[in-house]
Amino acid sequence: xxxxxxxxxxxxxxxxxxxxxxxxxxxxxxxxxxxxxxxxxxxxxxxxxxxxxxxxxxxxxxxxxxxxxxxxxxxxxxxxxxxxxxxxxxxxxxxxxxxxxxxxxxxxxxxxxxxxxxxxxxxxxxxxxxxxxxxxxxxxxxxxxxxxxxxxxxxxxxxxxxxxxxxxxxxxxxxxxxxxxxxxxxxxxxxxxxxxxxxxxxxxxxxxxxxxxxxxxxxxxxxxxxxxxxxxxxxxxxxxxxxxxxxxxxxxxxxxxxxxxxxxxxxxxxxxxxxxxxxxxxxxxxxxxxxxxxxxxx
Amino acid sequence: xxxxxxxxxxxxxxxxxxxxxxxxxxxxxxxxxxxxxxxxxxxxxxxxxxxxxxxxxxxxxxxxxxxxxxxxxxxxxxxxxxxxxxxxxxxxxxxxxxxxxxxxxxxxxxxxxxxxxxxxxxxxxxxxxxxxxxxxxxxxxxxxxxxxxxxxxxxxxxxxxxxxxxxxxxxxxxxxxxxxxxxxxxxxxxxxxxxxxxxxxxxxxxxxxxxxxxxxxxxxxxxxxxxxxxxxxxxxxxxxxxxxxxxxxxxxxxxxxxxxxxxxxxxxxxxxxxxxxxxxx
Numbered sequence: 241x242x243x244x245x246x247x248x249x250x251x252x253x254x255x256x257x258x259x260x261x262x263x264x265x266x267x268x269x270x271x272x273x274x275x276x277x278x279x280x281x282x283x284x285x286x287x288x289x290x291x292x293x294x295x296x297x298x299x300x301x302x303x304x305x306x307x308x309x310x311x312x313x314x315x316x317x318x319x320x321x322x323x324x325x326x327x328x329x330x331x332x333x334x335x336x337x338x339x340x341x342x343x344x345x346x347x348x349x350x351x352x353x354x355x356x357x358x359x360x361x362x363x364x365x366x367x368x369x370x371x372x373x374x375x376x377x378x379x380x381x382x383x384x385x386x387x388x389x390x391x392x393x394x395x396x397x398x399x400x401x402x403x404x405x406x407x408x409x410x411x412x413x414x415x416x417x418x419x420x421x422x423x424x425x426x427x428x429x430x431x432x433x434x435x436x437x438x439x440x441x442x443x444x445x446x447x448x449x450x451x452x453x454x455x456x457x458x459x460x461x462x463x464x465x466x467x468x469x470x471x472x473x474x475x476x477x478x479x480x481x482x483x484x485x486x487x488x489x490x491x492x493x494x495x496x497x498x499x500x501x502x503x504x505x506x507x508x509x510x511x512x513x514x515x516x517x518x519x520x521x522x523x524x525x526x527x528x529x530x531x532x533x534x535x536x537x538x
Numbered sequence: 539x540x541x542x543x544x545x546x547x548x549x550x551x552x553x554x555x556x557x558x559x560x561x562x563x564x565x566x567x568x569x570x571x572x573x574x575x576x577x578x579x580x581x582x583x584x585x586x587x588x589x590x591x592x593x594x595x596x597x598x599x600x601x602x603x604x605x606x607x608x609x610x611x612x613x614x615x616x617x618x619x620x621x622x623x624x625x626x627x628x629x630x631x632x633x634x635x636x637x638x639x640x641x642x643x644x645x646x647x648x649x650x651x652x653x654x655x656x657x658x659x660x661x662x663x664x665x666x667x668x669x670x671x672x673x674x675x676x677x678x679x680x681x682x683x684x685x686x687x688x689x690x691x692x693x694x695x696x697x698x699x700x701x702x703x704x705x706x707x708x709x710x711x712x713x714x715x716x717x718x719x720x721x722x723x724x725x726x727x728x729x730x731x732x733x734x735x736x737x738x739x740x741x742x743x744x745x746x747x748x749x750x751x752x753x754x755x756x757x758x759x760x761x762x763x764x765x766x767x768x769x770x771x772x773x774x775x776x777x778x779x780x781x782x783x784x785x786x787x788x789x790x791x792x793x794x795x796x797x798x799x800x801x802x803x804x805x806x807x808x809x810x811x812x813x814x815x816x817x818x819x
Contacts, residue, residue, distance in 0.1 A: 242641060244711075244715050244720075245639065245640050245641050245711065245721075246640065246641040247640075247721060248642070250636075250640070250721050250722075251640050251642045253632070254632035254635060254636035254640070255632075255633055255636045255637065255648065257629055257632075257633070258629045258630065258632075258633035258652070258692055258696070259633075259648060259651070259652070261629060261685075261688065261689050261692065262651075262652055262655060262689060262692050262693075264670075264689075265667065265670070265685060265686055265689035266655055266658060266663060266689050266690070266692075267651075267654075268666070268670075269662070269663040269664075269665075269666035269667045269670065270662050270663060272665075272666035273662050273663070273665060273666055276666070283668075283669060325560075329557065329560070332553040332554075332556065332557050335550055337547075337550045338550065338553065338554060338557070339554075342804075343561075344557055344561050345808075346800075346801075346804060347561040347564060347565045348561065348564055349800070349804075349808065350565070350568065350800065351564075351568070352811065353746060353750075353796045353797060353799070353800045353807065354750070354793050354796065354797075355749070355750035355752060355767065355771075355792065355793070355796070356750065356752045356768065357752055357768040357771045357772045357792075358768075358771065358792055358793050360772075361771060361774065361789055362567055362568075362570075362571050362789060363567070365570075365571075365574070365782070365786075366567060366570070370583070371582060371583040371584075371587060373567075373570060373587065373588070376587045376588070406567070409564070410564075411811060411812075414808045414811070414812050418808070418809075418812060438549060463659070467659055467661060469661075469753060470752045470753055470756075473756065473772075474752075474772050491661055491665075492661075492664070492757065495664075495665045495668075496668070496757060501665055501669070504665050505665055505666075508662055508664075508665060509662075511659070511661055511662075512659065512662050515659065
């Protein structure tokens with residue numbers, strides 16, 4: 241038996257293809273990105289080593305700070321509205337008297353299975369300044385208010401962030417709700433017998449027990465915001481001006497439009513450092529001070 | 539208890555109304571899309587922007603197929619998705635089997651190495667990857683997408699498969715080997731049929747991922763004839779901004795496969811997407 245299950249040739253044949261593919265397509269490029277971030281490189285001619293020059297330039301680049309600012313705005317909107325709404329919906333759906341739970345969850349979830357292109361094209365239509373839904377609503381209500389949503393310097397980034405909120409609320413709801421359902425019914429029952437109101441139940445039992453789930457939700461929302469790319473690439477191309485640049489958009493633009501591959505690698509490295517920092521920070525904020533916390537549904 | 543019931547009732551009603559209003563607001567844009575895919579420009583712009591189309595324009599769908607390359611994009615998406623899924627299974631099934639059931643040193647290290655793939659954002663990979671694709675002369679071919687898609691899905695798919703392989707009783711292999719079956723026969727005709735549900739989950743997740751993938755495709759593909767739906771449709775606004783109804787029809791058609799899959803396999807899709815969330819970074 242062990243001879244068959246320990247056959248070295250078979251093990252190599254089964255394992256190596258995956259390991260090689262992963263190494264070549266995923267692992268090797270990561271090393272390359274870090275390595276090339278110290279080079280002046282246009283992707284065509286031989287790269288020239290220039291030490292920390294790229295990093296110096298990046299920290300002196302106004303666009304870098306604007307991109308970071310937009311990433312933070314995006315992340316804050318996702319946390320407040322995506323995680324926030326998902327929490328409110330979870331609290332409501334945890335009420336045993338609410339009917340049609342499956343329907344509500346699906347209604348919120350469907351946008352998450354659409355491609356980002358479909359979602360952006362649809363929202364491009366909703367935001368259309370002449371005939372889009374939002375301005376039409378103002379018109380019907382008789383308000384003189386009009387907004388050129390996606391071509392406003394200040395508002396475009398917010399408008400784009402809400403596209404993402406809409407698309408992935410159901411996804412966050414799914415994460416939070418499925419963990420909430422996994423909490424043993426006795427916990428809730430015990431509190432209910434003690435006369436806790438629904439709000440107290442949520443505030444003192446449900447949310448504290450979902451700490452680990454919230455850790456995950458926050459990390460998804462924040463890194464999702466910092467990483468945002470597809471939405472602006474489709475809806476605004478970073479514009480108007482550079483007002484909807486994010487660090488990812490800046491990275492892609494530097495590398496693939498301007499042809500500064502080395503510099504693109506530098507901002508990619510910073511992006512990863514940022515995401516790592518956020519992950520560590522969120523883990524630290526959500527650390528278990530008192531030890532005893534229920535492990536959310538896995 | 540009785541008293542509690544009485545006090546919760548109004549709040550339940552309020553919650554229910556709130557939930558209904560929210561879900562209507564959230565789902566309405568999808569109906570708006572379906573409606574405008576069936577309207578004339580005049581109806582979209584002026585006469586009836588919100589409601590159900592007055593005079594249903596099926597012709598938009600005909601125009602979408604005739605005037606845009608939607609069928610070509612569909613074909614590309616189907617080819618890339620199917621090939622990627624086949625590739626993922628081809629790599630992952632033997633790998634996870636060997637990493638969970640076979641006896642060798644270093645399998646924990648190798649498994650952990652692959653698990654790293656769950657936490658890597660695409661941004662760190664894409665620049666060198668684009669050079670790699672160019673140097674391998676894969677630019678603007680299906681393989682420029684299939685190879686990265688297979689590689690990106692290895693970590694998550696092998697996680698799902700490994701969990702499932704680990705649950706197969708040891709006796710399955712023992713009796714097969716005693717009966718004289720080789721390791722390949724045992725693997726293909728005894729073990730794989732036992733893990734079909736996990737394969738289904740992995741396939742559904744991979745399909746949704748690949749079908750909707752935008753970022754990598756937008757960087758690696760520039761030729762129209764190999765564009766998948768997400769990048770093919772992304773350029774529509776500028777090019778075809780005159781015929782909104784037909785554009786809406788394209789968007790609706792492109793979404794039908796994933797929506798159908800979601801409606802059939804809701805629980806599995808939600809489960810896979812929640813566990814696999816980290817993959818997207």
